[in-house]
Amino acid sequence: MPISFDFMRSVLVVCFLFCSSTIYASGISEWLMRVETAPERLSYTGSFLYEHDGEMESMRVVHRVRNNQFKERLYSLTGSAREIIRDDNSVWCYIPDKQVGVHEYRQSSRNTFLQIRGEQISKLDKYYSLELGELSRVADRQARIISIMPRDDYRYGYELWVDTETGLLLRSDLKDRSGVTIERYMFVEISIGTEISDAELEPMTDQNSLSWFGMDMPKSRSSDGESAMLWDSETLPAGFKLSYSVNRRSVMEDGLVEHHVYSDGLSSVSLFVKNRADGKTLTTGVSRMGAVSAYSTNVDGFDVTVVGEVPESTVSIIATGVARIN
Amino acid sequence: MNEKLSSLIDGELGASSVDSVYQDTVTNHDQLKTAVRYQLIGDVLRNEYSDVANHLYTVSLADRIQKRIADESTWNIHKSLKSTDEVQPSVDNVVRGRFTFRQSVFLGGFAVAAAISALAVFVLGPVWSEATVGKDHSIVVESTIATEPMTDDALTALLVEHGEFSGSAGINGLIAYAKFVSHDSQR
Numbered sequence: 417m418p419i420s421f422d423f424m425r426s427v428l429v430v431c432f433l434f435c436s437s438t439i440y441a442s443g444i445s446e447w448l449m450r451v452e453t454a455p456e457r458l459s460y461t462g463s464f465l466y467e468h469d470g471e472m473e474s475m476r477v478v479h480r481v482r483n484n485q486f487k488e489r490l491y492s493l494t495g496s497a498r499e500i501i502r503d504d505n506s507v508w509c510y511i512p513d514k515q516v517g518v519h520e521y522r523q524s525s526r527n528t529f530l531q532i533r534g535e536q537i538s539k540l541d542k543y544y545s546l547e548l549g550e551l552s553r554v555a556d557r558q559a560r561i562i563s564i565m566p567r568d569d570y571r572y573g574y575e576l577w578v579d580t581e582t583g584l585l586l587r588s589d590l591k592d593r594s595g596v597t598i599e600r601y602m603f604v605e606i607s608i609g610t611e612i613s614d615a616e617l618e619p620m621t622d623q624n625s626l627s628w629f630g631m632d633m634p635k636s637r638s639s640d641g642e643s644a645m646l647w648d649s650e651t652l653p654a655g656f657k658l659s660y661s662v663n664r665r666s667v668m669e670d671g672l673v674e675h676h677v678y679s680d681g682l683s684s685v686s687l688f689v690k691n692r693a694d695g696k697t698l699t700t701g702v703s704r705m706g707a708v709s710a711y712s713t714n715v716d717g718f719d720v721t722v723v724g725e726v727p728e729s730t731v732s733i734i735a736t737g738v739a740r741i742n
Numbered sequence: 743m744n745e746k747l748s749s750l751i752d753g754e755l756g757a758s759s760v761d762s763v764y765q766d767t768v769t770n771h772d773q774l775k776t777a778v779r780y781q782l783i784g785d786v787l788r789n790e791y792s793d794v795a796n797h798l799y800t801v802s803l804a805d806r807i808q809k810r811i812a813d814e815s816t817w818n819i820h821k822s823l824k825s826t827d828e829v830q831p832s833v834d835n836v837v838r839g840r841f842t843f844r845q846s847v848f849l850g851g852f853a854v855a856a857a858i859s860a861l862a863v864f865v866l867g868p869v870w871s872e873a874t875v876g877k878d879h880s881i882v883v884e885s886t887i888a889t890e891p892m893t894d895d896a897l898t899a900l901l902v903e904h905g906e907f908s909g910s911a912g913i914n915g916l917i918a919y920a921k922f923v924s925h926d927s928q929r
Binding site: 664675677684685686688703705708710721723724 | 897900901903904
């Protein structure tokens with residue numbers, strides 16, 4: 417039976433669309449992988465703007481990678497002279513106006529840009545529309561625009577400006593589903609690949625002028641029964657799954673804080689469950705700062721707080737579904 | 743007393759008087775209301791008055807301050823760091839564990855000097871906005887149940903912890919830290 421011309425044409429069209437889609441997705445995957453690994457590969461110094469809630473602030477970052485180890489200093493160029501210095505193991509917070517310094521051990525080395533790997537792109541495509549955009553310019557460098565828009569109201573989207581030469585993220589616009597920008601980070605000046613001295617990573621505040629506080633290392637989930645996962649949310653929006661879980665001892669109060677992270681591969685939400693020793697309970701309600709939403713409530717005498725860069729509906733749904741695990 | 747209260751809000755009160763005026767204010771309901779009124783007047787004069795501020799000050803300010811009084815209390819207890827030789831403070835010199843002295847508070851990883859922090863909310867207003875909690879707060883204000891809203895510092899501390907573990911989006915993982923610096927730079 418001869419194959420009709422129309423059938424052949426349809427097959428060719430389908431093949432073309434499939435191949436185009438694959439190449440398209442693959443291209444975005446490669447770009448996102450470059451974004452993910454750039455801070456692990458590159459030293460840079462730069463100033464960036466942070467816009468949120470009608471406010472605009474400027475900050476400076478010094479980021480050094482040497483012998484596969486990184487150290488970073490971040491400080492505000494306006495207002496209070498707060499600064500944060502962190503390396504692979506610790507975070508040091510200098511709060512001179514309150515005469516306080518805080519040291520924390522870092523429990524995660526995953527604090528890079530996107531928790532995206534190539535194989536996750538196909539899953540992301542279910543909840544986001546991914547598109548490789550045109551070339552643009554940020555901080556006097558050529559950048560490729562990547563658009564990641566949500567397909568539902570449970571997550572925000574991003575428009576990313578990625579340095580074409582290095583893969584470093586130069587600008588990130590967080591957008592709601594209608595395309596309105598909620599929050600923006602943008603480098604206005606950046607120097608990539610330059611040698612960074614130890615002096616550039618030293619704090620401007622005299623450490624001896626501060627009182628220092630810190631926190632113990634968290635307990636491993638599997639180390640003992642006390643660290644078992646006791647709480648979970650039964651109402652996770654589509655695509656969100658448990659990606660990380662840890663128990664920490666609260667310094668302020670005598671009790672453990674159970675912390676879970678749920679992620680759809682791009683957006684993430686943290687659930688904190690804390691026992692209250694004072695008999696009080698947390699007021700139920702939503703708070704918001706920039707793109708971050710938080711929902712606090714009380715479940716069986718425990719403080720439950722869900723925080724994440726997601727719409728209010730997402731933290732509300734997750735928090736209201738929190739219950740003890742049977 | 744009102745003159746001192748006004749000076750306190752304007753940050754012009756002498757250090758020796760701050761503690762007593764502060765304590766008087768937070769334990770005296772009428773004086774607390776006066777302080778709120780002064781703050782609102784100041785906001786209007788500075789064109790900072792808004793619906794959000796109105797909601798926060800009139801509905802939950804008392805709760806917020808009372809919470810801070812209970813948790814954070816007075817003005818300063820600072821232990822000077824002993825080590826001077828290291829670029830970063832020695833881990834051994836960092837105070838760890840549960841703080842038994844009431845003057846300091848450690849909010850999920852970030853210690854916040856007590857009274858200054860309390861007044862930061864009192865005077866400057868919070869960074870976090872309570873977008874949809876009006877009904878809940880109204881109920882709580884009238885209720886006899888011991889409930890309290892999450893403080894701004896506590897929320898910010900949780901945000902930092904969230905950023906540390908979640909790989910939140912932003913410029914190279916800076917987001918949580920940038921928010922922290924931003925949050926405090928506004929105070």
